[in-house]
Amino acid sequence: MAVEPLLATRAQRAFILTITLQAIIVLTMVGITFRKVEVKVAFVGDYKTLPCYLALFALAEVFELLMAFDALRLRNIIQLLGILLFHMALIVFAAIQIHETKSALLNKVDCVTDFNPINCDGPGTLWRAVQPFLIVVPCIIAAAWFVMMFWIKELYSEFGWAIFHVVGANPKMKRMYQWYQIMLCLLKFDFFFFVGVTMQLLIIVLARNTAEFGVTVAAIPVVLVLLALCGVAVQREIKWIMTISLVMMLAASSYFLYKLVRIYEPASRSAYATTRASLTIFTIVAFILLFGTFAVGLRCFADFDRGLQASKVNHGGSSYTPVLTKLELFGGNNGTQQEEGSYYGGTQLQPRISIE
Numbered sequence: 001m002a003v004e005p006l007l008a009t010r011a012q013r014a015f016i017l018t019i020t021l022q023a024i025i026v027l028t029m030v031g032i033t034f035r036k037v038e039v040k041v042a043f044v045g046d047y048k049t050l051p052c053y054l055a056l057f058a059l060a061e062v063f064e065l066l067m068a069f070d071a072l073r074l075r076n077i078i079q080l081l082g083i084l085l086f087h088m089a090l091i092v093f094a095a096i097q098i099h100e101t102k103s104a105l106l107n108k109v110d111c112v113t114d115f116n117p118i119n120c121d122g123p124g125t126l127w128r129a130v131q132p133f134l135i136v137v138p139c140i141i142a143a144a145w146f147v148m149m150f151w152i153k154e155l156y157s158e159f160g161w162a163i164f165h166v167v168g169a170n171p172k173m174k175r176m177y178q179w180y181q182i183m184l185c186l187l188k189f190d191f192f193f194f195v196g197v198t199m200q201l202l203i204i205v206l207a208r209n210t211a212e213f214g215v216t217v218a219a220i221p222v223v224l225v226l227l228a229l230c231g232v233a234v235q236r237e238i239k240w241i242m243t244i245s246l247v248m249m250l251a252a253s254s255y256f257l258y259k260l261v262r263i264y265e266p267a268s269r270s271a272y273a274t275t276r277a278s279l280t281i282f283t284i285v286a287f288i289l290l291f292g293t294f295a296v297g298l299r300c301f302a303d304f305d306r307g308l309q310a311s312k313v314n315h316g317g318s319s320y321t322p323v324l325t326k327l328e329l330f331g332g333n334n335g336t337q338q339e340e341g342s343y344y345g346g347t348q349l350q351p352r353i354s355i356e
Contacts, residue, residue: 006069006072006073007072009158011151011158012155015155016065019065019144022140023065025136025140027057029133029134029136029140030058030133031054033130034050036129036133037130047105048203049100049101049104050101051203052203055199055203056093059192059196059199064083070188072155076185077155078181078182079185080152080156081152082188084145084148087144090141091138093278094134095138097137098138100275102131103273105119105127179299180303184231184234186289186292186293187230190289193282196286197279197283198219200275201279226249226252230249234300239304242301242304243301245297246297249290249291253287256290259283263276263279
């Protein structure tokens with residue numbers, strides 16, 4: 001079976017095109033919202049929700065597009081399914097942002113006695129001007145999600161046999177390799193949700209002159225290095241790095257639990273008023289993903305030194321190369337010899353595919 005190059009099939013091109021088009025439309029809607037608010041108010045206090053909203057969506061759309069290319073390059077069905085779940089989370093986040101933007105704009109002024117078009121609701125107000133663009137965003141993302149499901153079904157048929165060519169037909173090896181793929185996929189999503197949580201904290205919540213702001217900034221490179229080293233450790237089966245990474249994951253999980261408490265405890269809950277819903281969701285998902293990564297990491301650790309390392313290291317999206325068939329090894333005519341009554345019914349034998 002021939003292996004198609006990246007973006008050589010209709011399903012691959014359509015999948016990437018779907019994500020790209022919805023990203024352009026969504027970022028345009030968010031950008032228009034940002035601009036309409038920018039000309040009316042300064043982005044201080046509660047209004048900082050809007051630039052954070054734009055930054056998160058820009059990060060999410062770029063991240064999803066890169067993940068899609070990566071999944072197609074690696075022919076990774078598990079990562080494609082992860083992208084579907086991530087896209088569903090984007091729908092929820094976009095819907096929540098309608099409420100949070102409204103809370104930021106309609107900031108408890110007395111509109112009966114002191115009506116103004118910036119902080120009140122009604123015809124001609126700022127909220128009514130941006131509301132349609134905010135509503136369009138989750139609708140577009142949801143429509144793209146259904147289209148993506150169709151093309152992922154096509155890609156499943158196209159890529160579903162790839163693991164066989166990496167590890168062979170051994171069920172144990174296949175299961176180990178699938179856990180390895182899940183681990184790498186989780187590490188990539190850990191990156192996004194950690195950056196999403198810290199971005200909201202730094203832009204909206206934390207004051208620059210506080211110790212918590214400094215700790216949060218310092219944690220960013222530490223966690224990113226941790227995730228990168230964990231990916232190297234699980235691929236190269238380096239036990240001491242994997243051990244350190246797993247311990248650090250537990251510490252990072254504890255940090256997310258601490259932040260969740262801070263969002264709702266009476267002494268600090270007012271600082272999270274305009275971003276409580278989205279930050280809560282991001283924090284909970286980040287905690288679940290990180291704890292899940294720890295659990296899957298333990299499973300992958302148990303598979304170290306069991307014969308899978310060569311397949312992990314040598315597997316790449318463009319490294320499919322044909323190898324000699326048995327007929328070629330024993331002097332056949334370049335795999336084209338035909339045999340009467342053979343299993344192939346006298347048809348031409350094709351080179352087998354391997355991943356070296």
